[in-house]
Amino acid sequence: MEEEKILLSHGSGGKLSYQLIRDLFLSNFENNFLNRLDDGAILKFKDLNIAYSTDSYTVDPLFFQGGNIGDLAVHGTVNDLAMCGACPLYLTCAFIIEEGLPKKILEKIVFSMKEASENAGVKIVTGDTKVVNKGAADKIFINTSGIGIVKKGINISGRNARIGDIIITNGSIGDHGITILSEREGLEFKTSLQSDTAPLASLVADMLEVSDKVHVLRDPTRGGLSTTLNEIADSSGVEIEIDEDKIPIKEGVRAACEILGYDPLYLANEGKLIAFVSPEDSEKILKKMKNHQFGKESKVIGRVVQKSKGRVYLNTKIGGKRIVDMLTGEQLPRIC
Amino acid sequence: MEEEKILLSHGSGGKLSYQLIRDLFLSNFENNFLNRLDDGAILKFKDLNIAYSTDSYTVDPLFFQGGNIGDLAVHGTVNDLAMCGACPLYLTCAFIIEEGLPKKILEKIVFSMKEASENAGVKIVTGDTKVVNKGAADKIFINTSGIGIVKKGINISGRNARIGDIIITNGSIGDHGITILSEREGLEFKTSLQSDTAPLASLVADMLEVSDKVHVLRDPTRGGLSTTLNEIADSSGVEIEIDEDKIPIKEGVRAACEILGYDPLYLANEGKLIAFVSPEDSEKILKKMKNHQFGKESKVIGRVVQKSKGRVYLNTKIGGKRIVDMLTGEQLPRIC
Numbered sequence: 001m002e003e004e005k006i007l008l009s010h011g012s013g014g015k016l017s018y019q020l021i022r023d024l025f026l027s028n029f030e031n032n033f034l035n036r037l038d039d040g041a042i043l044k045f046k047d048l049n050i051a052y053s054t055d056s057y058t059v060d061p062l063f064f065q066g067g068n069i070g071d072l073a074v075h076g077t078v079n080d081l082a083m084c085g086a087c088p089l090y091l092t093c094a095f096i097i098e099e100g101l102p103k104k105i106l107e108k109i110v111f112s113m114k115e116a117s118e119n120a121g122v123k124i125v126t127g128d129t130k131v132v133n134k135g136a137a138d139k140i141f142i143n144t145s146g147i148g149i150v151k152k153g154i155n156i157s158g159r160n161a162r163i164g165d166i167i168i169t170n171g172s173i174g175d176h177g178i179t180i181l182s183e184r185e186g187l188e189f190k191t192s193l194q195s196d197t198a199p200l201a202s203l204v205a206d207m208l209e210v211s212d213k214v215h216v217l218r219d220p221t222r223g224g225l226s227t228t229l230n231e232i233a234d235s236s237g238v239e240i241e242i243d244e245d246k247i248p249i250k251e252g253v254r255a256a257c258e259i260l261g262y263d264p265l266y267l268a269n270e271g272k273l274i275a276f277v278s279p280e281d282s283e284k285i286l287k288k289m290k291n292h293q294f295g296k297e298s299k300v301i302g303r304v305v306q307k308s309k310g311r312v313y314l315n316t317k318i319g320g321k322r323i324v325d326m327l328t329g330e331q332l333p334r335i336c
Numbered sequence: 337m338e339e340e341k342i343l344l345s346h347g348s349g350g351k352l353s354y355q356l357i358r359d360l361f362l363s364n365f366e367n368n369f370l371n372r373l374d375d376g377a378i379l380k381f382k383d384l385n386i387a388y389s390t391d392s393y394t395v396d397p398l399f400f401q402g403g404n405i406g407d408l409a410v411h412g413t414v415n416d417l418a419m420c421g422a423c424p425l426y427l428t429c430a431f432i433i434e435e436g437l438p439k440k441i442l443e444k445i446v447f448s449m450k451e452a453s454e455n456a457g458v459k460i461v462t463g464d465t466k467v468v469n470k471g472a473a474d475k476i477f478i479n480t481s482g483i484g485i486v487k488k489g490i491n492i493s494g495r496n497a498r499i500g501d502i503i504i505t506n507g508s509i510g511d512h513g514i515t516i517l518s519e520r521e522g523l524e525f526k527t528s529l530q531s532d533t534a535p536l537a538s539l540v541a542d543m544l545e546v547s548d549k550v551h552v553l554r555d556p557t558r559g560g561l562s563t564t565l566n567e568i569a570d571s572s573g574v575e576i577e578i579d580e581d582k583i584p585i586k587e588g589v590r591a592a593c594e595i596l597g598y599d600p601l602y603l604a605n606e607g608k609l610i611a612f613v614s615p616e617d618s619e620k621i622l623k624k625m626k627n628h629q630f631g632k633e634s635k636v637i638g639r640v641v642q643k644s645k646g647r648v649y650l651n652t653k654i655g656g657k658r659i660v661d662m663l664t665g666e667q668l669p670r671i672c
Contacts, residue, residue, distance in 0.1 A: 004439040011433065011467025024443060025463060028450040033426070033461035041461035043426055045384055045485070054428035054481055055464045058472075090369070090379055092390035092481050093361075096432070097347065099669075103340040107360060114364040125369035125377035127361060128391045131347025132670055136394075136474040143464075145390055145428050145481035149381070333435075334468055 013222025014327025051086035066194030070112035086148030161236035177267030198271030213278035234310035242302030349558025350663025387422035402530030406448035422484030456535035497572035513603030534607030549614035570646035578638030
């Protein structure tokens with residue numbers, strides 16, 4: 001029998017990632033924090049609720065239109081905390097560097113992290129640096145973990161989607177995925193595209209300020225919008241419906257996807273969120289989002305229709321309806 | 337002018353690491369938490385003091401006598417929290433895996449992490465998995481971050497060494513470093529050696545139970561005993577004196593060092609701590625330590641003699657006295 005190996009798809013954020021997490025990590029590390037499968041854990045200390053999250057960043061190339069591995073590493077963890085409804089406060093930062101990396105590359109990355117953390121209102125409070133022999137890593141990998149405070153009464157989780165919930169996104173999807181792909185392949189249309197990498201904590205704070213009926217928040221990174229919606233449908237046991245003609249996709253992204261054969265629904269985003277909110281508050285939440293610099297293009301893209309085993313349907317532009325599954329296989333390794 | 341590059345020595349835990357941290361990270365990320373240069377940051381939330389730490393593990397080979405990268409990753413972060421005087425509670429765990437890693441290797445590592453975290457009394461509450469293309473990383477790297485609670489009244493820092501303080505270690509030095517080196521080189525004497533990797537939080541809890549006069553705790557990992565003592569001497573502005581004939585070194589480690597030309601004072605340890613304690617409490621702390629499974633071989637190895645710019649002296653066996661500096665260059669890359 002052939003030995004089973006770890007594949008790129010185990011890190012895609014799609015179906016195989018989900019299986020690996022369930023079969024290996026959850027079964028061994030089992031505890032109530034991990035079992036929620038949210039972007040971070042919520043820890044309780046007396047009357048204090050702390051959100052806690054981690055992510056490693058291995059993006060290739062290190063620098064791309066709209067950002068680099070440094071600000072991505074800050075924004076990514078800030079966003080994971082924000083998706084727990086937390087106000088992010090402190091980050092850790094751990095570098096694994098390949099011997100021979102030009103020092104000025106590291107300096108540029110660190111400077112971006114400084115700026116990104118200042119903009120996001122977080123402090124990098126502790127860190128670690130490992131250097132490995134040439135060839136044992138590709139240039140630089142960064143891990144950030146972060147902690148933030150969840151205010152009393154806030155309970156946001158992928159398990160909380162309810163029938164009738166309105167699904168909102170804060171803007172166009174696929175920008176990050178197509179930008180990285182274009183940079184990597186040296187494609188022509190790259191000039192018109194840039195990554196959407198951005199810190200979303202203050203947008204989330206605005207949303208929570210006007211409503212206590214935000215049920216789910218998730219950032220559709222690896223695996224894209226489709227995978228994220230499937231995870232939520234699965235965790236909450238609901239059926240979700242999204243409308244193809246409502247989903248904002250930039251012309252350049254759409255064109256690149258057509259040429260290259262990618263589906264924007266599966267492309268990674270680094271400055272987007274998906275919110276499930278009560279219908280009675282959806283209008284005021286949407287209005288508040290549109291007033292935020294990272295929410296100007298916010299739109300309702302779908303709704304929760306009924307209880308189910310976790311299905312996501314797309315109402316197509318031509319009037320059809322099709323099931324949208326989690327990402328299977330791997331579209332773009334090292335996208336973040 | 338030749339371009340400056342990141343060298344293995346920047347990750348050695350020695351002099352160049354220290355310079356990189358001061359010149360690049362502290363100058364950019366400057367804040368009161370980071371500036372302490374302790375093994376973790378101490379965060380204050382109302383009346384709650386939380387210790388927060390991170391480390392990445394890149395050890396080669398993955399499995400060695402006495403442990404593997406998995407338990408090392410748990411113990412390492414548990415120990416960093418313990419060195420802040422904290423009771424470790426929660427860990428994050430982030431994997432960067434090279435495509436093609438046999439799944440059973442990952443399973444073995446995860447199982448070790450499960451056991452190690454249970455033994456250390458911590459929970460792994462959130463995580464991340466990235467898979468990179470073959471050749472972009474060497475098998476697997478693990479990052480753990482951790483948080484723990486620091487009880488009221490406890491104030492342990494590398495800045496707190498005082499004149500007269502007694503320096504205690506909990507056992508022999510160099511075991512981990514020589515074990516990894518032997519495994520890597522396939523040397524003969526490896527059978528008699530094993531890594532000292534162990535969780536030290538309960539040993540620290542015992543020490544803090546009998547005394548409130550523990551001033552400094554530090555685990556001498558990369559860079560070894562000498563580098564750790566130099567960091568403390570520098571942070572506290574004191575002169576330290578250690579006695580060569582008191583420093584416990586196993587016969588096998590000593591022999592290997594002689595053959596290979598290594599100085600045990602610079603070898604990494606993964607289950608050892610250095611404590612600076614008030615002379616009036618040193619006896620009872622030592623007694624308590626000797627009753628703990630990881631403290632049986634505890635010994636006084638030196639003392640703080642006077643204020644200075646941060647010097648460490650070794651009283652040699654033959655009656656001489658020499659300055660012991662930080663590690664310069666790199667002894668063993670990927671030791672942890």
